[in-house]
Every structure is written in C-alpha cells, then in structure tokens.
Amino acid sequence: MKFTKGHGTGNDFVIIEDLEGTVELTPALVAALCDRRFGIGGDGVLRVQPSADPAAVYFMDYWNSDGSLSEMCGNGVRVFARYLHTTGLAGDEIPLSTRGGLRTAYVEGDLVRVDMAPPALLGDSAAVIDGVSYPGLAISMGNPHLVCDVPAEVAEAVDLSRAPETDPVLFPAGVNVEFSVKLAENHRRMRVYERGSGETMSCGTGATAVGVAALHTSGRDTGTVTVDVPGGRLEVTRDARTSWLAGPAVLTFTGELDPTTLARRP
Numbered sequence: 085m086k087f088t089k090g091h092g093t094g095n096d097f098v099i100i101e102d103l104e105g106t107v108e109l110t111p112a113l114v115a116a117l118c119d120r121r122f123g124i125g126g127d128g129v130l131r132v133q134p135s136a137d138p139a140a141v142y143f144m145d146y147w148n149s150d151g152s153l154s155e156m157c158g159n160g161v162r163v164f165a166r167y168l169h170t171t172g173l174a175g176d177e178i179p180l181s182t183r184g185g186l187r188t189a190y191v192e193g194d195l196v197r198v199d200m201a202p203p204a205l206l207g208d209s210a211a212v213i214d215g216v217s218y219p220g221l222a223i224s225m226g227n228p229h230l231v232c233d234v235p236a237e238v239a240e241a242v243d244l245s246r247a248p249e250t251d252p253v254l255f256p257a258g259v260n261v262e263f264s265v266k267l268a269e270n271h272r273r274m275r276v277y278e279r280g281s282g283e284t285m286s287c288g289t290g291a292t293a294v295g296v297a298a299l300h301t302s303g304r305d306t307g308t309v310t311v312d313v314p315g316g317r318l319e320v321t322r323d324a325r326t327s328w329l330a331g332p333a334v335l336t337f338t339g340e341l342d343p344t345t346l347a348r349r350p
C-alpha cells in the first residue's frame with residue numbers, strides 16, 4: 085500500500101489514495117498506521133475516495149489516530165487539497181466532500197485556504213481537568229469544540245495528557261477542547277486536546293473555533309484572527325456568509341508498506 089505523509093502546522097496525516105476502493109481500512113489498521121513507534125506515525129489518516137456527492141470529485145475519508153471517525157478536519161482538508169493539487173488530481177480550487185458536508189479548498193502558493201462553512205455556537209459549557217473547571221464556549225465546525233479562554237500561565241501548565249472531563253449530554257461523542265490565550269484583540273495562542281488523537285501541535289477546526297469565539301466574545305460576527313498553535317500560525321476569518329481557515333500545508337515524504345505485516349503495538 086502506497087502512502088504519503090503531510091502536515092499542516094505540525095498536525096500530521098497519513099494520506100492513502102484509494103480511488104479504486106481496494107484498501108480496507110479498519111480502526112485497528114488506522115491506529116497501527118498512526119503509531120509513532122510501530123507504524124508510520126500521524127494524528128490521523130486521510131483516505132482519498134471518489135465523492136458520492138456530485139458537487140465534488142473527491143471525498144475526504146478522515147480517521148483520528150485512535151481509529152475513530154470525525155465529521156471534519158480543518159488541517160486535514162488543507163493537506164488533502166495540497167496532495168490533490170501536487171499530484172495533478174485537482175487544480176487550484178477544489179470542492180471536496182467530507183462527513184461534515186461540502187468544503188472548498190483554494191491552493192494559493194504555500195498557503196491553502198478553506199471555506200470551513202458557518203460555525204454553530206452551541207452555548208456555554210466547561211471542561212474539568214484535575215478537579216479544576218474551565219468555562220468555555222461550545223462551537224460546532226461540523227465537529228464539536230469547546231473553547232476555554234484562560235490566562236497564559238494556565239494554558240502552559242494545564243495537563244493535556246488525557247481527555248478533559250466534559251458534558252456527556254452536550255458532547256455525547258466527545259469533544260475537542262481548546263485552551264485559548266488572548267495576546268491582542270485579533271490574536272490568540274492555543275493548545276488543544278483533540279478527540280481521538282490527544283494533544284496535537286495544531287487543530288484546524290479548533291483554531292477556527294478559537295477565532296470565532298474571539299470575535300464573538302468581543303461582540304463581533306465578522307473579522308480576522310491570527311491563531312498561533314505549537315506547530316505554527318493559522319489565520320481565521322469570519323465573514324457574513326461563512327468562516328475561513330488559511331495556513332501552510334506540506335507533503336513530507338512517500339512510502340510503501342504491507343498492511344498485513346505492519347507491526348501492532350504489543
């Protein structure tokens with residue numbers, strides 16, 4: 085099985101082109117592929133499949149590194165677009181179907197910009213870590229997010245080695261939790277605990293949720309927010325119609341493996 089590695093601000097993915105439908109992905113195989121010691125290593129898998137929706141040619145079949153599925157992946161869809169553009173499978177403007185619906189990516193040199201669709205603000209909630217409750221704003225980007233505004237020292241110290249406790253009624257399938265630090269009116273820094281992947285260096289849907297929350301808490305429904313993540317810098321814009329995510333997306337290497345002989349963590 086051939087694969088390509090890529091990342092967007094350090095959120096890295098194993099890309100598998102499967103236009104013929106010959107690759108059988110299972111949660112166990114995805115976890116083995118994403119294992120950073122026994123496998124290739126990655127925060128998730130992006131499988132390129134034909135789109136059932138006629139509005140797009142390709143479907144992004146996204147899996148988290150634990151083998152779970154998600155509706156959307158903002159860095160993933162940007163790396164996915166970079167792969168299609170680099171391999172000549174698509175041009176500069178790429179409509180894509182995802183489990184969260186249609187998204188359109190625009191390859192602009194080193195940057196890839198995505199129409200992330202309008203956010204849905206779901207109200208107040210909180211995340212609990214080590215008995216401390218962090219209030220946050222629940223936002224859907226197709227997948228669920230909880231954006232907690234915290235001081236810099238809290239964001240630096242908070243233990244993200246395991247999933248924060250969150251509301252099982254509001255988030256029955258779990259949630260991605262962002263800890264957002266205000267650096268300036270239109271500038272945030274964040275750490276993230278990703279549902280299904282743990283702490284990552286970046287989360288595109290999460291950065292978009294952080295930007296939307298930053299605008300919302302300052303009474304604005306439109307604007308642009310720079311979001312710094314441990315893996316780099318993303319730009320989030322909300323306009324009257326939708327939300328946008330822009331940032332770098334690169335392919336790092338290609339390889340080949342036999343999934344039947346791929347090592348499994350003991």
Ligand SMILES: N[C@H](CCC[C@H](N)C(=O)O)C(=O)O
Pocket residue numbers: 095127148153154155156157158159160227228260278279280281286287288289290
């Ligand atoms: N872990 C997320 C999916 C990947 C999101 C993230 N990698 C991004 O770039 O948006 C979830 O289960 O909803």
